[in-house]
Amino acid sequence: MRALCWEGVNDLRVQTVPDPEIVNPHDVILRITMSTTCGSDLHFIDGYVPSMLPGDVIGHEFMGVVEDAGSEVKKVKKGDRVVVPSFVACGDCWYCQHDLYSLCDNTNPNAEVQAPLLGYPTGACFGYTHAFGGYAGSHAQYMRVPHADVGCFQVPEGLRDEQVLFLSDAAPTGYMGADFCDIQPGDIVAVWGCGGVGLMAQQSALLLGAERVIAIDRFPERLKMARDHIGSETINYAETPDVLAILHEMTGGRGPDACIDAVGMEAHGTGPGYLYDKAMQTLRLVTDRGQALRQAIMAVRKGGTLSVLGVYGVMDKFPIGVIMNKGLTVRSAQQHGQHYLPRLLEHAVKGELDPSYLATHRFSLEDGPRAYQMFKNKEDGLVRAVFTP
Amino acid sequence: MDVGSPLGGPATSGIADALKGALPGGTGKASQEQRRVTLILGGVLLTLGLRRVSFGGAALALAGGALLYRELSRQSGQAGAETHMAEVTRSITIGKSAAELYRFWREGGHLPRVMGHFAEITETDMDQAHWTVRVPGGRSLSWDTRVVESRPGELVSWQSLPGTELPNRGEVHFRPAPGDRGTEVTLRLHFQPPGGTLGAAAARALNGLVPSLLVGDALRRFKSLVETGEIPTLDRNPSARASTA
């Protein structure tokens, strides 16, 4: 089959690779119908996140049709149209049974390699480095999905592919970020980042009852998307000297009740702090540029919630004193998609959640390298590149 | 990579040859023994490391080779009788009762799969098993073990029968975990590497390198197998790499 492979830092190539096979009894083989780029892919494409190997098939946000099923697969069958969260979960371990699916104990074959980095290993994520399992990803014609009964969610009739695709990763991640904020009537939620996850976090905050949502980004077309599709108020940080002062005024001096970081380790920013981060990261002295996260920590009201969805490594200059003195609650996770998908599909069926506008650009799989180039540079207003193999 | 030959595969022999080439030359008896021990232990460490075809595994494999090589080439006048055991202990919590886990370990025939990343195991009866560890260069190391103690719901311990090149023993303990967490399982392996200075060096190398790979992996494999009915694997993972084709 054909697949988009990581061959080295900033070197993606479409290659012919062996077809996936059923190896374990709970596996299915999925024929991919749609797959999309994700901002967190950029971290290993750029080499900031290690443990990719040349030849790895990338991609973790996808949907497809079940082509073949292992002997122990009970809930899905050949021909089913399904959407699958990007983290692989077994459904049987203590973490899965407590709805903490991305922390699954039983799906990462490289758990012993990852454990020293985090203390304890996480579950596996498709197409996202060997520390996160090393499973081949979704930018391919077919893929193997282990623990299919836990990961595969049937798509209800009447929903188009692009309405469902983003329920694989961007939507559950954003929804989880809003859910972490424990939103109460009257709450104002600020979201850093208007990529797929940021936009989904904004929409989810409103679905969960937020009074107002404020979005912060630097690309006018993304901010317009937040206003037009969601109804967020927006701040373009590239055009204003002081985001904190603006947020202060917009919230009557209280600050947002909750702040969601949907940016992560390659944040952009302005001023000397950003230049310092950028220099340190370029020299590989730190893994992260923490502009967005630090700003969110400063902005959130006293006793408020900080919800971190961005992908981070080991950050220096982390303002724990601000968190401590302001009595903040910090919540974070890789997405527990299996917990949120039934709810998200319900929202989609009722017409309350339609992320299809994120699919700004379509490509064939063969155009993968060019699509990622445009995605990385946000050329032509590209929010998400969608592949139809 | 073949499930049945976890330590085989084309990726490993090149490294083993490189290691062999890096060793001091000579045809004397000491040199031969040195080479033999290095091939056995270095080979095990390297292949365990390389099986984890990733940054940590590669680093570990290289460290294994380098450490072993350094220890071996030092050859200072240490006491030849110093042959302490290499002992590694790791614990994991599994969401099943101690009685169930004991039964899985004793009666399920699961051991060959649990240890499949390290050794091929043939269970000759409930108390005896034959272990084979392949090392690069087409060689293999094997031994028989016998269960020496077995207390239902508590522990199983075994040891190798006399006459092997790498005497070893092991034990697994089961202890109820608090709340709804299941059972705390502790696996302990002891290796008695060949005697003398080389043995001491090998023991130190084993002490430093084997735990996370061998014992930790074995426990995780056991846990996944009993909790989910399968062991997570990248076997036949599609990629544009020749070694997995």
Ligand SMILES: [Zn+2]
């Ligand atoms: Zn993603």
Ligand SMILES: [Zn+2]
């Ligand atoms: Zn699990």
